[in-house]
Amino acid sequence: MKPQSPLSVVLRAIRGQMASLLLLSLLANLLLLTSSIYMLQVFDRVLASGSVGTLTWLSVIAAAALVAFGLLELARRRMLARIGSWTEAELAPEVMSRSLAQRLKDGRADADVSDIADIRSFYSGEALLAFLDAPWTPVFLLVIWLMHPLLGTIAVGAALLLFAIAVLNDVLTRAPLAETAGEVRRNRSDAGVYMEHADTLSALGMIGGTTRRWHRQMQALEQRSSAAQGLSIFLLSASRSLRMVVQVAILGTGAWLVLQNELTAGGMIAASIILSRALAPVERALTAWRSYGSYRRARRRLEALFRAQPDGERRIELPRPEGHLEVNGLRYHAPGSGEPILKSLSFRLPAGKTLAIIGPSGSGKSSLCRCLVGAWTPSFGVVRLDGADLSEWDSDSRGRYLGYLPQTVRLFSGTIAENIARLGEPEDMAVLDAARRCGTHEMILALPEGYETRTGPYSDLLSGGQKQRIAMARALYGDPAVVALDEPDSNLDGNGEMALAAMMKDLRERGRTVIFVSHAPALLRHADLVMVLKDGAIARFGPRDEILTAMMKNSASPERKVVEARG
Structure with missing residues (x-):
């Protein structure tokens, strides 16, 4: 029945x-x-x-x-x-x-x-x-x-x-x-x-x-x-x-x-x-x-x-993943219009590797990030984490093993500690560890109420860069196996960029799988692999040095090519 x-x-x-x-x-x-x-x-x-x-x-x-x-x-x-x-x-x-x-x-x-x-x-x-x-x-x-x-x-x-x-x-x-x-x-x-x-x-x-x-x-x-x-x-x-x-x-x-x-x-x-x-x-x-x-x-x-949205079947809770991602025939169409945004993407990202996604504006970089962390469900194809389709994971269980920094940062009503803890009951040591790993701890302590500072959609206390760094700590909360960062340097000053570089090094040393979208050439040095997206399709994919060398050979002006790769 x-x-x-x-x-x-x-x-x-x-x-x-x-x-x-x-x-x-x-x-x-x-x-x-x-x-x-x-x-x-x-x-x-x-x-x-x-x-x-x-x-x-x-x-x-x-x-x-x-x-x-x-x-x-x-x-x-x-x-x-x-x-x-x-x-x-x-x-x-x-x-x-x-x-x-x-x-x-x-x-x-x-x-x-x-x-x-x-x-x-x-x-x-x-x-x-x-x-x-x-x-x-x-x-x-x-x-x-x-x-x-x-x-x-x-x-x-x-x-x-x-x-x-x-x-x-x-x-x-x-x-x-x-x-x-x-x-x-x-x-x-x-x-x-x-x-x-x-x-x-x-x-x-x-x-x-x-x-x-x-x-x-x-x-x-x-x-x-x-x-x-x-x-x-x-x-x-x-x-x-x-x-x-x-x-x-x-x-x-x-x-x-x-x-x-x-x-x-x-x-x-x-x-x-x-x-x-x-x-x-x-x-x-x-x-x-x-x-x-x-x-x-x-x-x-x-x-x-x-x-x-019927009731989902009860699923066996899968163990903590190592972070191996596999994408097969991924296509994503815009809701309502059905306009294709991502077109038949297939690739593999081994656990512990860092992937940089570059390409012109509107090429689908942010959309791909959302699909890779399960925020969006592919229209066709599949995204697998350690061999399991992302849809096979319960959203809350999957979220414990994934970190995500969206392009547009939103902090929700609550304290900074609660936001870092993803609006769950904050575990003090986990909150402090996440903040320290992305260099945000000292910045938060300098605020009038520290980790108890209230945030929300109408909060004017925090700058865009501060919100960005708090959102980074939220992405790292619980030490996730896979971290996706969509333009993580977009609102950062010099200190923030140094903290971001230290965070990327820390993730690499911990063997975490990282995907990031960036227009800053300096961040590419942290990548093992580079993917170039164009019109929703993969134009190039492979080791960083190989892809960058090929791009420079095919361009009379390498500097211009880097600029075009922004977004």
Whole structure:
């Protein structure tokens, strides 16, 4: 039998709680009749008999019933709040990991953790309570019908009309609101990107233009959704007006029936109160429908995500690799466009060797680095580490044996120590060892809070070179067998370049496999092998001296060739 996804398991568990919630809702709604029954008895019994004892006992019973209602309502709301919290706790890590995996694979993700927030909001908010109360509306209508068929006819007609308004609201507004909701999410995501790169926008004088452009986009989205929102507001107002009209109609009809001796005064008042209880869930469902729409869209996105990124099979944990890399027929196509970036690359890199990747801009150097460390999955072909396909490794297990310095360095929210420890629990000696090996230890100690200095996307404390060197320490954390460095010298000053050279020597002495991309000829002296990429294909590959000699022979200007090899 096909195993169920974590999403299916969670939703099935929630459905299993619905029976208890429905029972609590039934009891709570029955107790809502307390005030109506109390009013009926006071008017028809107490006032007619003048019995203080009857009034006292009726009041005690009514108070006890209302206390019981309050406890049941508290139980319902706490149960829903816990369901919402449990749902987020169970699904958020799964959605985060699958969203990241799909974004790496396809360049986008069907869902993210904001969809979990929509799911939780529906379960723990007023929307689900309205839907749980709605099934008991017929019970109230039946009570009114038993009091008098004419009153029951008015009540049933009003309930059907309110339900029709709710259906009409959904049919007319669902599509336009769903369409604009996705675009609003993307526009808000763009705003986060603008905030993260505020320094670039400011330096280029782009803040005003960017703000105006973003605001125009939001206004356009608002205009597209305003018609649907206006219609929804109109229908909601109409439903409230209708409810008030029906309340008056019930009272007026009840008064006429009292005059005809077909109903008591207590029955007239009780019917009006019961009707308000009967129509309240229907009216609340109108306002809850939008929350349900968000829940439904979020659930569809999550289901698409879990289909696109199913549970991986449990794999045997492989031993620490020596660092032998083998690439066979590697091709990588850009997600979405399908444009080829890497074209049928095949080569071997023995353990303990250092490979320099050079070539013109756009030749695929950074893309190859990402494929070699498993950040990107090849469209075709395979990358093997010690004979095992990288995809056969669990991502976290594989990551312990790989170090990676991306071309664009990002430090995440946390301390420097936590960033070096890859956001895991920092092992003090491992953090210090990684920092010392790349010459970053003294630089970190010179900071006001040392290793406890906070970092993150909005941190202005660290320079680009400092972030680069901290990211180097992160790449070396845990003494990985394979280290990939994408332009490691791009932001370094003289001291940083000396520390980088010392790090490269240290890696070589430890017998680690190193791949680096660099435009600096000085770094090539650390390489055993050189690969020249051009238009996503291997133009040259072999021992360093052999490749450099061949390049110099084929060029009238060796200096120019080195310049062209930058990137």
